[in-house]
Amino acid sequence: MKKAIYRNIAIVSALFVVTFAIMLITNYFQVRQSAPLQTEIVESLKELNIQNSGNTELQEQIRQLDLMARKAYFVSMDHLMTGVYILLGMLLVFLISARMYFANYRNIPSKDLDPIDEWAIKTQARKYVGFAAAGVAALALLFVVMSTPFLVNNSVANGNEQTEETVATNEVAEAVPEAITTYKSETPVTEVTEEASVVEDEIAPETKAEEPTEKEPVATAETTEVAKKAEPEAKPTTPTVAVNTVNSNAFRGNNSSGLSAAKNVPAKWDLAAGTNIAWKKPIPMKGKNSPVVNGNKVFFTGADQTSRVLYCYDLTSGEALWSMKAANIPGSPAQVPKTTDDTGLAAPTVATNGKQVCAIFGTGDLICTDMNGKQLWAKNLGVPDNHYGYASSLITYMNLLIVQWDNQNDSKIIALDLASGDEKWTTTRKERITWSSPIIAQVHSKPQLVLMGNPAIAAYNPENGEQLWRVECLSGEVGASACSSNGIIYGASEYATLSAINGTDGSIVWQASDFLPEVSSPVATKTNVYVATSYGVVASYDAQTGELEKEQELDGEFYSSPIIAEGKIYLFNTDGTMHIFSADKDFELLDSFETGERTYATPAFTNGRIVVRTDESIYCVTTD
Known part of the structure; x- marks a missing residue:
């Protein structure tokens, strides 16, 4: 039988x-x-x-x-x-x-x-x-x-195709203790605590601005020619004295939180007429990365099939100070990997701690310079196995540079020493290809490194890479980054849910699925979570319960991420229209105006100024 x-x-x-x-x-x-x-x-x-x-x-x-x-x-x-x-x-x-x-x-x-x-x-x-x-x-x-x-x-x-903002438009944010994030520059300046009053969130003390001196080199010998091509009228000159002590050191600001402590922020400008425009320069090479501001310096990258370059401009005048080309790096591929036009080879945003500035490209090339453009180290992490192109932005923690390296068959987090480039720790991840970027969140005054992925949101100890918790709640192509407030982590992606996670134990507080982001990263306060979709809807959720409180239906799509400054939410759609909302329960649309240039990147905020990168140019808005 x-x-x-x-x-x-x-x-x-x-x-x-x-x-x-x-x-x-x-x-x-x-x-x-x-x-x-x-x-x-x-x-x-x-x-x-x-x-x-x-x-x-x-x-x-x-x-x-x-x-x-x-x-x-x-x-x-x-x-x-x-x-x-x-x-x-x-x-x-x-x-x-x-x-x-x-x-x-x-x-x-x-x-x-x-x-x-x-x-x-x-x-x-x-x-x-x-x-x-x-x-x-x-x-x-x-x-x-x-x-x-x-x-x-x-x-x-x-x-x-994912844009860099899509995927790389994912950067991190939130508070880190003063002992962790405050660095002393050669010329001491008054210490500023990052504190967005309207947001009611404590934000880490800012990196102290490095004040340039007359001995500061304008361009390195290796990259003078590139800088001249980028800005023909730029001449070697001593940079203007720093005008701010509020920095934006990474994608979506410090710790990639989407929260800025900047004061006297411009709320209206006209790019065509030049109203409230301090300067505007054509971008040297294409790139979907967002600008970064530290002291009186603006950093961004560009790339094509032959060159990958890190640029430094003067915040006050817009003059090209120096540029550094990623070249002669051992292991760098002879043939660049294929990427979509909406991602390219310069999608990730750079990161700085006020002493070093680092940039990574779609070839896997990673370079680090000092604030004057002197190369400190460079290495190749391998060619990314990614069908759109690598887009995860960098972030710094203490003396570490943290890289989210999520690929088809090799996903991990890498922590490198900022001064030397030596590997300090590496943690293997279970997630598949991700275009999101890491953030630093504060949970009971302790920093957590939070990464989005498919299929999970996970938190790690930034000092040693130990996994603290992991929650499977995502799916599909994860491009948006997480955000946090009051010890709660918020993460969402299309075809999944918006999940609120208790950072203490990784338990799910609530989930919602009314409106979900594709590329644009959400931002949160103690009372609300704000989400921008790729189909023109911006929504406000109650941060405690997940209840949908209000939605604004607007034309266009959102890849740029919202930034909260002085009680207002600043948000570009891809057509270049700036929308400004009140960052409160009412969530009122305060103003909308066109700038005339398509915008995927997230702007950088500092006292009295906003630096914006478009498909065509980089410009500075001012209240002066």
Whole structure:
């Protein structure tokens, strides 16, 4: 009786193995010959959307098309992996049942046998059966591996490009103790505590501004030519004396929190007329990264197929001070990796602590200079395995530079010594490709390094990389960064939820799914969490309960992340329209005005000034 059962199971499982193998092999030829929505078609739709910015019906149709393309990609990948698991599982069942069926056969019995059983009992024949089953499964798995590149390429062609803000537009924020983040410059200045009064959040004391001297070099010998090309009229000159002590040291400000302590912040400007514009310069090379401000210096990067460059401009005048090219780095790839136009090779935002400034590029090249442009160290972390392009921004903690390195098959956090580039610790992650950026959150006065990923939000001890907690609540392509307030961590992505997590133990406080961000990172106060979507809705949630309090439906899409300063929320849409809201329960739209240039990056705030990077230029808004 048992023999009959084992035999029947073996026959059924063999049929399953053959069936699924045929399905997976057929899938290869289908995806190989499929004609996905081409990039040029997507670009045409984008242009049509721009030309008909007021046509909400058209915008919704384009958005639905994009959502369907994204969903189709993930469904295809899920189905493919499910088929692989079923195939392997049934192969295992077949081998076990066949083994059990033939377990008692050592020699061919003397009695008469059924011809089929006699053939099956023979040792050599049994081996052939096993080899054949394993061969069919192996062939199917080979075609699965061959199918994956086509699915990835089709996904890119379907317009699933992420911008740097999309993905790299994810930077961190919140308080760190004064002993951790305050650095002494050569010329002491008055210490300023980062404290956004309207936000009611304690923000770390600012890095003290380094005051330039007459001996400060204007450009390094290695990069003078690049700087001249970037700004022809720029001449070697002593930088203007620092005008501020409130810095914006990383993506979305200090600790990537989205909160700024800047005072006297401009609330209106006209780029075309030059009203309240201190200066405007064309960008030397393309890049989706956001500007960073420390003291009287503005940092940003640019890249193309031949060069990757870190730039430093004067905050007051906009003059090019120096530039540093990422070159002659051991391990740097001879051929740059393929990226989408919306990501490129200069998507991550730089980070500084007031002593060193570091930049990373889509090639995996990482460079670090002092504040005067002298290279301290450089290294290559490996070529990112990322179908859009690497976009996670850098962040500093004490004397460490922290890199979120989430790739297809190699995800980890790396902490490097800022002065030497030596590796201090590395922690392996379970997450898949991520375009988000790390933040530093304060939980009961203790700093936590918080990273988004697929499928989890996780917190680590920034001093040694120890994982503190991990919550699986995300899915899809994670581009937005987390935010935090009052010990609660907030994280969200499209096709998932907005989750509020207790930073003490990693428990979920509440979840909501009314409006979710794709690229733009949320920002939080003690009372509210604000989320901007890629389809033009900006929403306010109650920070304690998760209840949706109010939404603002606006034209355009949001990739730039909101920044809170002086009780107001500043937010660019991709068309370059600036929206200003009240950062309170009322969440009123205070003003909206067009700047005339498409904007994906998140602006940097300092006392009396805002530095904005667009697709075409970098400019400084002032109240002077």
